[in-house]
Amino acid sequence: MTATDPALTALAQGWCALSALHGRIEAHIERALQAKHDLSVREYSLLDVLSRQHAGEGGHLQMKQVADAVVLSQSATTRLVSRLEDRGLLERYLCPTDRRGIYTNVTDAGLRLLEEARPTNDAALREALDDAAKSPELAPLVRVVESLHVSA
Numbered sequence: 541m542t543a544t545d546p547a548l549t550a551l552a553q554g555w556c557a558l559s560a561l562h563g564r565i566e567a568h569i570e571r572a573l574q575a576k577h578d579l580s581v582r583e584y585s586l587l588d589v590l591s592r593q594h595a596g597e598g599g600h601l602q603m604k605q606v607a608d609a610v611v612l613s614q615s616a617t618t619r620l621v622s623r624l625e626d627r628g629l630l631e632r633y634l635c636p637t638d639r640r641g642i643y644t645n646v647t648d649a650g651l652r653l654l655e656e657a658r659p660t661n662d663a664a665l666r667e668a669l670d671d672a673a674k675s676p677e678l679a680p681l682v683r684v685v686e687s688l689h690v691s692a
Contacts, residue, residue: 630645630650
């Protein structure tokens with residue numbers, strides 16, 4: 541295949557469209573969350589992921605699982621956890637059965653902020669998708685996103 545191969549060109553164009561859609565959505569949500577709740581998209585995502593943990597078997601996520609869920613490196617996730625912990629939105633404690641393990645939980649203040657921010661996040665997502673649907677190159681991707689039914 542060459543650089544002018546039509547199949548590669550189509551893949552590259554598809555990837556660019558997907559990247560553009562993601563960027564537009566993330567930027568729109570970021571502005572809304574920052575303006576109303578002083579939260580970044582990553583902070584909101586981290587609070588959301590950690591709020592879904594439970595005390596049962598396999599209920600607490602390891603830092604690698606959290607990093608994968610918020611699409612950050614482990615070191616960036618650790619820094620993000622530290623910032624939210626400093627704000628009183630998260631707390632860390634040692635695993636009771638393995639003193640090497642550290643759990644991270646959302647505090648009551650973090651849960652309140654998450655619940656306040658959820659409607660803002662959801663409305664900003666809807667607005668960003670509606671706006672992107674007006675673009676001929678992004679409309680098919682918006683339809684795919686809207687048709688997905690992925691478990692959290």
